Amino acid sequence: MKRNKEIVYQYLQANQDEFENGFTTADLVTPLSMQRTNLSTILNQLVSENRLSKKAGRPVLYFIKQEGMSEQVESVFEQVIGGKKGSMENVLSLAKATILYPQKSLSALMIGQDGTGKGYLAETMHRFAQEQGLIAENAPFVSLDVKDFLLQGEGLGEVFSQLRKKTSKYFVDGGLLFIENIDLLRIDDRSEIFELAAEDDRGFYLICAISDQVSGEMRKRLDGVFPVKMNFPSLEQRPLSERFAFIQIFFAQEASRMKRTIRINSEVLRCLLLYPCEQNVAQLKRDIQMACANAFMRDINRHSKAKVSIFLSDFSTDIRKGFLFYSAKREELEAIIPDQYDYIFQKDSQTFKREHDHKVYTSIYEAMEKRAEALQKDGLDNQTIAGILSDSLEANLERFSHQIKPEQFERSSLSKVVPEWLIIEVEGFIEELSRTLDTVYSSSILYAMSLHLTSSINRGGGVEVRPYQMLKSPVYRRNRHRNIRQQSLS
Incomplete structure (x- = not known):
């Protein structure tokens, strides 16, 4: 329990800003992967040691009593995308806690798909340790991938025997050792890495990584060996x-x-x-x-x-x-x-x-033609271009309406370039749309739609404007559904 207690305390120290207004046991369950009952016991021990204080209530609130950490704690991790209030926030919190843990004895397991940045974060953790003065400026960083050794028909047994030999290229004493794909280790090599992970005085940081596809008994064994587990989001899961x-x-x-x-x-x-x-x-x-x-x-x-x-x-x-x-x-x-x-x-x-x-642009079609030409230069086929232009039609209409200046909003001026019958049809449609959606539309919409339809007539030889047909448009359906949802919530 003592080991877990220090893990919890280092995590709290590394995230003091987040817990400035207090925290509960529930706040720590997910990031630390611990049971609430165990966390409650640990937090009460820290209270008795005068490292935390607590306030009775439902739920009980705990507060960190120790002075804040150095301002330098955040510096190197600020370069990691998604760190502050992003998809990597929890991963970075655990990374800091791992480095700050006494005697480099806390080992960590990174879990994620290939290419999610596990190796990059291991290097960042090494720089963070240097920045905090926990290791020397020239402290070694050794990165190994089990796949590379397997391709050469070799294991890591020889490597493990050279980790503390100063003349070896694998010398890592006083630095950080990062090993990827440890789930692929040979059976005899696994016992070596498990022993290293359990050592309290090994003299270097140990960070290992596996794919998120590893499961079954192997995953259970690794979860039991490594007290800190960092789950990396895929690129698709990131905003x-x-x-x-x-x-x-x-x-x-x-x-x-x-x-x-x-x-x-x-x-x-x-x-x-x-x-x-x-x-x-x-x-x-x-x-x-x-x-x-x-x-x-x-x-x-x-x-x-x-x-x-x-x-x-x-x-x-x-x-x-x-x-x-x-x-x-x-x-x-x-x-x-x-x-x-x-x-x-x-x-x-x-x-x-x-x-x-x-x-x-004086016409929505003019703007869309320009975009179509650019897409054709990029080598896209006509079907793909048509789909893109269809998706952006609503945005083009809105943008076109914003280009019309307020001083242009005179019906008499519009009638000089748009047939009167078309203006009447569009006005009727906008009135019906306003009643249906309980929304007031500016006069720029009348201008934009009238000019747009006039351009359509001139290009295509004629168009019949019927409000009931236009009410079936995707724009109407989306707004109508939104209106229904709002009514159901009111």
Whole structure:
């Protein structure tokens, strides 16, 4: 129980800001993977040792009495995407607790799919230990992958015997040892790693990793050996904002390597945000590197070497699968990557800037034609382009209505370019829509829809406008369903 008590206390110290207003046993069950009854016993022991205080009530609230940790505790972990109030927050809390535990005796197990950043976090933990003065600046970091040894027909027995030999390349004393895929270890090597994990005075940090597919008796055994378990989210489980943060970093890195400015349109970035990455962050990085290499080779003989443009055709065809998920993620996607922008990544900056297409379109079709032309240049087929334009029609209509200036809202001016009968039909539709949805629409909607339908007539040879047909539109159905939900909750 003493060992678990120190794990709990180190975790609380590493997360003092989160627990500033107190915490309960229930707050610790999930992050520490401990039973509530055991946690209650441990917390009361810490209270008796004057390291915590508690306030009676339902539930009982506990408070940390020790002074706050050094401000430097957060520094190196701030670079980890998703750390603060993100998908990696709990993982980082456990990582800090592992490093801060006395005598480097707390071993940890990372669990996650390939490419989720387990190796990167192990290196970050090593830097954190250096930053905190817990290991020397030149302390070794040794990273091993059991798969590599198996491919060579070797085990890790010889490696384990050299961990404390200063002349060995595997010397790790006073540093951090990271071993991936330990579930693949030979039986005799497993006993070695289990003994290392149990040692209180081994003299170095031990971090191991397995796939989230490991189960059964092997998983139970590993869970019993390693007191700290960090579960890594896949890239698909992370919010799009975190995925976009990775994309920014990777393009900025490539711009720095090429010593060129990289220009990308919104369609490419949207595909990168949505396409399936089976190898997670690692695959996303490789795909971006490959596209940048293709673009670099394409533009290498051009006169202007200051910038490189990245197109969908520079990526593998798998990237285009991102368009399949556009409809389901449209609102979240457009909040991150709005239309009519190019994104610029510069060689001397880790951030990006957006350049807006300031052209004001007189027709929704004009805006959609421009987008279709850009998609065709990227090599997309007509069916895919039609699907994308269909999904974005509502957004185009809304954007087009916002482009109309307030001083233009005069019906007499509109009647000069739109037939009177069409204006009457649109007015009737908007009135019916307003009654049905109990919503007041601005006059810009009348202008936008009237001009849009006029353009349709001029292009297509005629259109019959019937409100009952328009009420069947996806826009109406979505708003109607939302209205029904609101009524049911009121």
